[in-house]
Amino acid sequence: MSTAEASRYDEMLAPDGSVRAAYRDYEQWLERQDPAVLRRKGSEAESFFRRTGITFNVYGEADAEERLIPFDMVPRIITGQEWRRLSRGIEQRVRALNAFIHDLYHRQEIIRSGRLPVRLLRENSAWLPQMVGFTPPGGVYTHIVGIDLVRTGPDQFLVLEDNARTPSGVSYMLENRETMMSMFPELFTQVKVRPVSGYPRSLAASLAACAPDGAGPKPTIAVLTPGIFNSAYFEHAFLADQMGAELVEGSDLRVVDGRVQMRTTDGFRPIDVLYRRVDDEYLDPLTFNPHSVLGVPGIMDVYRAGRITIANAPGTGVADDKAIYSFMPEIVKFYTGENPILPNVQTWRCADADSLKYVLDNLADLVVKEVHGSGGYGMLIGPTSSKKEIEAFRAKLVARPENYIAQPTLALSTCPIFTAKGLAPRHVDLRPFVLVSPEGVDITPGGLTRVAMKKGSLVVNSSQGGGTKDSWVLDD
Amino acid sequence: MTDGYTCGAMQKPMLGRVAGGIFWMYRYLERAENTARLLAAGHRMTLTRGEDEASQEWRSILTTLGQLADYEKYHEGYAGAQVCDFVLRSRNNPQSVLSMFERARSNARACRSAITREVWEAINEGWMTLRDLLARPVRVTNLDAVLGAIRRESTLARGATHGSMLRNETYSFARAGTFLERADNTARILDVKYYLLLPSIAYVGTVLDTGQWDNVLRSVSAERAYSWLNAGRMDARSIAEFLILDERFPRSLMFCHLAMRENLAALARFHRREGMAHEALARADGMLSGKRVEDIFEQGLHEFILEFIGCNAAIGNAISEEYRFVS
Numbered sequence: 001m002s003t004a005e006a007s008r009y010d011e012m013l014a015p016d017g018s019v020r021a022a023y024r025d026y027e028q029w030l031e032r033q034d035p036a037v038l039r040r041k042g043s044e045a046e047s048f049f050r051r052t053g054i055t056f057n058v059y060g061e062a063d064a065e066e067r068l069i070p071f072d073m074v075p076r077i078i079t080g081q082e083w084r085r086l087s088r089g090i091e092q093r094v095r096a097l098n099a100f101i102h103d104l105y106h107r108q109e110i111i112r113s114g115r116l117p118v119r120l121l122r123e124n125s126a127w128l129p130q131m132v133g134f135t136p137p138g139g140v141y142t143h144i145v146g147i148d149l150v151r152t153g154p155d156q157f158l159v160l161e162d163n164a165r166t167p168s169g170v171s172y173m174l175e176n177r178e179t180m181m182s183m184f185p186e187l188f189t190q191v192k193v194r195p196v197s198g199y200p201r202s203l204a205a206s207l208a209a210c211a212p213d214g215a216g217p218k219p220t221i222a223v224l225t226p227g228i229f230n231s232a233y234f235e236h237a238f239l240a241d242q243m244g245a246e247l248v249e250g251s252d253l254r255v256v257d258g259r260v261q262m263r264t265t266d267g268f269r270p271i272d273v274l275y276r277r278v279d280d281e282y283l284d285p286l287t288f289n290p291h292s293v294l295g296v297p298g299i300m301d302v303y304r305a306g307r308i309t310i311a312n313a314p315g316t317g318v319a320d321d322k323a324i325y326s327f328m329p330e331i332v333k334f335y336t337g338e339n340p341i342l343p344n345v346q347t348w349r350c351a352d353a354d355s356l357k358y359v360l361d362n363l364a365d366l367v368v369k370e371v372h373g374s375g376g377y378g379m380l381i382g383p384t385s386s387k388k389e390i391e392a393f394r395a396k397l398v399a400r401p402e403n404y405i406a407q408p409t410l411a412l413s414t415c416p417i418f419t420a421k422g423l424a425p426r427h428v429d430l431r432p433f434v435l436v437s438p439e440g441v442d443i444t445p446g447g448l449t450r451v452a453m454k455k456g457s458l459v460v461n462s463s464q465g466g467g468t469k470d471s472w473v474l475d476d
Numbered sequence: 477m478t479d480g481y482t483c484g485a486m487q488k489p490m491l492g493r494v495a496g497g498i499f500w501m502y503r504y505l506e507r508a509e510n511t512a513r514l515l516a517a518g519h520r521m522t523l524t525r526g527e528d529e530a531s532q533e534w535r536s537i538l539t540t541l542g543q544l545a546d547y548e549k550y551h552e553g554y555a556g557a558q559v560c561d562f563v564l565r566s567r568n569n570p571q572s573v574l575s576m577f578e579r580a581r582s583n584a585r586a587c588r589s590a591i592t593r594e595v596w597e598a599i600n601e602g603w604m605t606l607r608d609l610l611a612r613p614v615r616v617t618n619l620d621a622v623l624g625a626i627r628r629e630s631t632l633a634r635g636a637t638h639g640s641m642l643r644n645e646t647y648s649f650a651r652a653g654t655f656l657e658r659a660d661n662t663a664r665i666l667d668v669k670y671y672l673l674l675p676s677i678a679y680v681g682t683v684l685d686t687g688q689w690d691n692v693l694r695s696v697s698a699e700r701a702y703s704w705l706n707a708g709r710m711d712a713r714s715i716a717e718f719l720i721l722d723e724r725f726p727r728s729l730m731f732c733h734l735a736m737r738e739n740l741a742a743l744a745r746f747h748r749r750e751g752m753a754h755e756a757l758a759r760a761d762g763m764l765s766g767k768r769v770e771d772i773f774e775q776g777l778h779e780f781i782l783e784f785i786g787c788n789a790a791i792g793n794a795i796s797e798e799y800r801f802v803s
Binding site for chain 2: 240254
């Protein structure tokens with residue numbers, strides 16, 4: 001067993017085997033359950049997900065175009081007290097992110113002050129010159145954020161990633177809760193859990209509050225999806241349905257009379273707020289990728305004329321690459337004047353010669369990630385890689401050091417899952433979902449807990465076989 | 477029938493793409509179901525008639541479905557098992573029942589926010605069931621069960637639609653698609669079998685003909701309804717009248733036409749205008765309303781059916797254009 005395994009924090013059990021406060025009521029309920037019944041419930045859950053079509057598509061898998069994300073029945077439980085601290089930290093972080101992006105596209109005070117090297121902007125492919133000097137409606141850039149947190153100890157929650165572009169997974173947060181409530185209704189009468197079901201309404205309200213001037217009291221909101229082959233299509237349809245918004249594709253939209261309008265059975269109708277689940281690059285073939293058929297020709301002109309809100313704002317990706325991430329403690333301090341409540345994971349920027357040397361000397365103990373990568377692709381996990389894999393990665397790292405950052409292999413906390421042999425600990429993270437509007441920051445209590453289903457694995461990404469859990473914040 | 481609805485002032489028009497997706501989704505479901513009826517009738521012929529006659533029947537089913545040319549690219553002869561396999565599940569057949577259900581489901585996914593969870597689950601589960609049933613070649617001993625499952629899954633989707641969807645624009649497109657397709661399918665059966673229904677001295681009273689007539693009725697699951705209404709009388713004129721003009725039979729051309737009229741009227745109320753689709757419908761109306769079966773025979777049964785099929789297709793195209801299914 002590696003040192004990371006030995007020192008890990010378990011969400012449910014203390015090292016002496018006693019049950020932690022968060023899990024006390026749940027454990028009492030669990031003790032009274034028949035294991036055979038629980039196992040049957042587990043397979044029921046899977047057929048429920050299949051039937052309702054809660055699936056995601058995996059790129060490059062021809063035979064299994066739609067896959068289920070494994071769902072585990074043991075909830076991830078957080079006490080009310082833990083959550084209050086977490087949500088303060090998240091709100092602080094999100095406010096800083098918004099201020100930071102605004103600054104980058106305006107006066108760039110943070111660069112002038114010498115706290116952020118200008119190189120990071122010049123080398124950042126998410127930087128959009130089209131956004132310079134422009135302020136989105138309501139001054140909001142990151143309408144929807146999913147902050148990835150990991151836990152390493154009782155009071156140690158760290159931010160692993162700021163997903164400021166188009167974080168996904170919120171439909172699983174909602175459906176996991178629905179599933180748990182239909183499988184174990186009595187459990188929810190015995191343990192008081194804060195609800196998450198208000199999210200779609202909050203999302204609609206938050207987006208409406210960001211509508212451009214002149215949109216009227218009931219702005220028209222639409223969700224822009226790349227279509228049914230996109231990996232998160234289920235979520236796009238789900239959110240549109242729950243919000244009562246239109247689910248549109250690029251081919252439905254056209255710029256008519258200076259507005260972005262959708263083709264209805266009765267002619268073109270204008271849209272006020274577009275919650276787009278299409279990357280910046282594909283948003284407007286006239287401005288960005290000319291071959292894109294997923295976007296709307298001319299939408300950026302309408303946007304810059306202040307006649308539509310795009311959520312999240314184009315160009316927000318500038319704040320969530322992994323090189324910028326390493327500066328987040330500085331960024332939080334700079335814009336809020338406070339110390340960060342939630343710390344970063346220690347990060348070595350391989351662009352720095354000293355850091356690179358350290359990383360190369362310690363590859364077997366570190367996690368190395370691409371600066372612009374996501375989804376768990378293109379990374380090296382030193383402790384679980386073979387010598388050959390490490391050497392192959394070393395060559396890539398030496399060739400383009402500025403393309404990588406490195407972090408220590410964290411002892412991510414574990415939470416039990418159901419297995420054929422009973423409960424077994426697996427590593428988890430947590431992605432709370434945050435809504436930002438001029439009216440405030442709204443954080444749904446809980447979020448999405450992702451869990452590595454394989455023993456010892458630290459990779460929780462669904463594209464790499466990770467599963468999910470219902471995430472509870474206790475109403476205490 | 478309660479297909480009509482009044483429109484509230486707050487109802488917003490739906491996306492043209494979604495309207496088209498819904499319209500076609502119900503056409504695919506209807507076509508899959510009607511294909512199963514045709515195969516069931518063919519299967520019965522195989523059990524009750526000689527090999528030659530059965531072969532003829534399978535060939536005429538392929539013609540009715542418009543799949544003969546595709547079939548002959550890959551197969552020789554018209555053995556029942558081979559035809560059924562092609563029509564139900566062959567990857568060489570873009571019009572197979574399996575592919576109809578796949579398309580219906582794909583449209584349901586693309587229009588997920590326009591349909592209820594019940595409709596989505598009915599279609600998704602139907603697709604999963606048929607995908608498993610049709611994963612391997614269908615054995616003759618199992619054919620009835622498979623055809624029954626196809627009808628059942630389609631019925632479940634229709635029932636969920638009826639029981640859970642708002643009576644709004646979406647519903648009108650769903651129903652319009654259903655009845656346009658159904659009218660087309662019944663008309664195609666008549667087109668292939670019209671000669672059996674011509675009043676001719678030479679056919680009267682032979683055993684073969686009542687058998688053939690019975691088969692025409694079975695192709696649209698009408699044999700019980702027909703004999704119930706006609707007290708056992710079996711003649712070409714009554715059968716033609718029943719399949720074309722009887723308002724009580726839900727697969728007759730008249731029934732489908734009246735249902736189309738109702739749904740297009742609902743769309744006109746919603747949009748506060750009539751258009752190309754309504755003009756095309758008026759032509760079909762001229763062909764059916766107030767007509768007696770004698771008028772149709774006088775015009776020529778075959779000519780009548782060809783004209784009806786053309787008219788029906790024109791309504792479909794006009795709906796697609798009028799309501800902006802594509803940009």
